[in-house]
Amino acid sequence: MLTLTRDQVREVDRLAIEVLGMPGVVLMENAGRAVSDMTLDLLEGELHLVAQDANVVILCGGGNNGGDGYVIARHLSNAGVNVTAVAIKDAADLRGDAAVNWAIADRMGRVAPAPSIQDLHERLTGPNGPHVIVDALLGTGFQGDVRDDLAQVIQVCIAAHEAGVKVVAVDVPSGLDCDTGQPSNATIIADMTVTFVAAKVGFTQSAAEPYVGQIIPVEIGTPPSLIGRVLSA
Numbered sequence: 001m002l003t004l005t006r007d008q009v010r011e012v013d014r015l016a017i018e019v020l021g022m023p024g025v026v027l028m029e030n031a032g033r034a035v036s037d038m039t040l041d042l043l044e045g046e047l048h049l050v051a052q053d054a055n056v057v058i059l060c061g062g063g064n065n066g067g068d069g070y071v072i073a074r075h076l077s078n079a080g081v082n083v084t085a086v087a088i089k090d091a092a093d094l095r096g097d098a099a100v101n102w103a104i105a106d107r108m109g110r111v112a113p114a115p116s117i118q119d120l121h122e123r124l125t126g127p128n129g130p131h132v133i134v135d136a137l138l139g140t141g142f143q144g145d146v147r148d149d150l151a152q153v154i155q156v157c158i159a160a161h162e163a164g165v166k167v168v169a170v171d172v173p174s175g176l177d178c179d180t181g182q183p184s185n186a187t188i189i190a191d192m193t194v195t196f197v198a199a200k201v202g203f204t205q206s207a208a209e210p211y212v213g214q215i216i217p218v219e220i221g222t223p224p225s226l227i228g229r230v231l232s233a
Contacts, residue, residue: 002217003201004227005179006140011230012197016222025097027220028064031171032071032101034218035194039072039132039168040079042192047131047166051080057123057130059153060102061137061174062089067098068170069136070105077110088114088137088153117152124160132166133157135188138174140200144184146175151186161189169193172200173211181205189213196220198227 004012016022043054056076060069066089073085085105094102105111115123124133135157137150146154154175161167167190172178175187181202191213193203199217202208 001204001215002198002227003204004198004230005201008230009140009197009200011233012222012226015226015229020223020226022221024064025100027222028067028097028101029071030220031196031218032068033075034196034220035068035134035168035170036072036075036079038192038194038216038218039076039134040081042132042166042168043081049131051076052082054081054132055128055130056081056083056132056134058083058085058134059137059157060085060087060089061150062093062098063139063141064098065136065139065170065174066094067096067101069134070098070101070111072134072136072170073105073110074101074108077108083110085111086114086120087111088150090114117156120153121156121159124156124165125163129160129163130165132168133160134168134170135174135190136170137188138172139170140172140178142172142175142184143177146184146186150174154186154188158189161191166191167213169212171195176202176208176211178202181208183207183211187211192216194218197222
């Protein structure tokens, strides 16, 4: 399995945007659409649910990972899924492509503000909870420790997973260092990690195995030649 470091993936993105002229919002669109497709496959294949009977909650942080989450919400909604994007990061703090996609999802009525931790726990683990949670909280740039407020959100997601809710991670399980594969003080446990461009090098480490689940690399429109260029640098 081809693997890249966080810096190598960033370089592939940079080349796509600055050399080829691919807008970042296009890469985000392709990434979100790919995760949406994999989530639909999970719902229909493993869970035997048609879209109209499925309930999905997307936990959206700041930055591009959260922006991916809002794209996923749009595509799942278009497919007929009952989907809610929970804005863990306040919309006023979003920038660029993430802000664009938050606004679209919000106008579609698919965004909910972050509830209290108690209410989030009830929403994710209660009898009317989701069939699938999509983790779009933290991306490949994460290192160190998760701050306390976000760690509480991750712990609720872990509790929901233990109760049988499926979890799909966007690019990398939040709280996992994608270079070292080491979990942090709060790390998402995913059934499936849909990762962009290539699997991350840390995913191959034994420490990452309990967190990544099935690893599904997807392309987001960047030519394979860019990967070769980065690997040969």
